[in-house]
Amino acid sequence: MANTPDTRGAGRVTIREVAAAASVNASTVSRVLNPDTRHLIGDEVVRRVLAAAKSLGYRQNRLASALRGGQSRVIGVCLPDIENPVFPPIVCGISEALAAEGYGVLIANVVGKPKDQERMLEQMLERQVDGLVLATASRHDPLVRRCMRDGVPVVLVNRGEDGGQVPEVVNDDFLSMRLAVEHLVKLGHTCIAHLSGPERLATGLSRLQGFQIAAQQHGLSSTVVFEAEEFTREAGRVACEQLLKAHRNVTAIVAANDLIALGCYDVFAALRIECPKDISLIGHNDMPLVDMLHPPLTTLRIQHHEMGRQAARLLLGMISTPGAAPLRITLPPELMVRGSTAAPRQATSRSRSAAQAR
Incomplete structure (x- = not known):
């Protein structure tokens, strides 16, 4: 041309x-x-x-x-929180796979109310992107519906959507929770709590369901769940405070992501709770620097870079072969055992004193 x-x-x-x-x-x-x-x-x-x-x-x-020629050779990538350390490796994977095929990337931080998100999507489409990779999806997402209605190729990454009508690349959250609960059970924990993410998001719901299934498989009856309103440190702090106020006997917490786990660290420091001596803690994502915390965080390592690469490949396939059936790629996590988990104390000094008094 x-x-x-x-x-x-x-x-x-x-x-x-x-x-x-x-x-x-x-x-x-x-x-x-x-x-x-x-x-x-x-x-x-x-x-x-x-x-x-x-x-x-x-x-x-x-x-x-x-x-x-009918194509811009630019792909739009929509992120829900550009400051979240989880997303840079996803974007790197997307960019590398697209660059190898001569495509560029346009990144948007999609926040705010549905109208704000719709406006951001409109700006992407006005710039003639050939397709979109969405890391922003909720379980019933209006942006996904809009793309489907307008015939815009779209792939979901990290977060899926109910219905499975568009391709997606996600982590195996059920396996994540199974690995976390199994690790704690082997250490001897029987009273395990889950600080879940918001259930409006597929990651929040699937990790909750995975935790519940894993707890049932291990015959755990003393489990409790508190929902964090967002996947943020502040929301994790609030949920952890509520959890410990209502359930003093918890010996281990599985957090739905590392930021929620950071909120737990804040609460532990404020209440002078020693981790893992008093309470063990597991995060999710293995975001950068969590191995530098005190204690280093035990967490699930997610294949974020590969997730982005696979999402880009799926999108390029949609562009070259319109109308193909949507695929769902599920990547396995890896448990990274560090210093925030240990065997529970058999009894607190208070319970020992009470036993002696009897």
């Missing part, structure tokens, strides 16, 4: 100027600058044109060129 001169702005180098410097015509420059037609031109001319373009500082208007 031929590239036309981009004359916007004074001083911008045009194809005609490159052609004059290389002593060829403008159509030859266009063919050389287009990888799909470069093979039609002799090697010596290609080298001369590329050298002239570089020396003059010529830059192609790739977006305009791509749009003439």
Whole structure:
């Protein structure tokens, strides 16, 4: 496809100027600058044109060129919290897989009310993205419905959606909870609590269900669940305070993510609870630096980079083969045992004193 001169702005180098410097015509420059037609031109001319373009500082208007072919070769990536350390490795995986196929990435932090999210999606579509990777999905997500209605290729990453109508790449949350509960049971814990994420999100619900199934399989009757309103440190702190106020006999906590676990650390410090001597704690995600906490956090390591890479591959498949059946890729986690879990104390000094008094 031929590239036309981009004359916007004074001083911008045009194809005609490159052609004059290389002593060829403008159509030859266009063919050389287009990888799909470069093979039609002799090697010596290609080298001369590329050298002239570089020396003059010529830059192609790739977006305009791509749009003439019906594609922008740009993919939109929507994140729910760009400050959350979980998402950079996902974005890296997406970017690397897309770059290998000549695609760029446009990233948006999608927050606020549904109207705000709809506006952000509209801005993405106005920029002619070829498809979207959403890390923002709720279980019944209006943005997903909008993409399906408008025929926009979309893949979900990290969070799935009820119905399974679009491709998604997620962690095996049921396996995560099974590994966490199994680890604590082997240490001797029988009174285990779960600080769940918000159930409106698939990750919150699936980890809750996974915890409940694992507890049932191990015959645990003394389990309790408190829901954190968000996957944040502050929400984790609030949920942990509520949990410990209502259930003083808990010896271990499985948090739905590492940020909620950080909230538990805050509560432990305020109440002078020693971890893991008084209460063991397990997080989820293995985000950066949790191994530097005191004590280092036992957590589930998620394949975030691979998750992003697989999501990009699914999306490219949708773009090249529209109408294919949606796929669901589930990646296994790995339990990272560190210093925040240990065998429970058999009895507190208070209970021992009470026993002696009898």
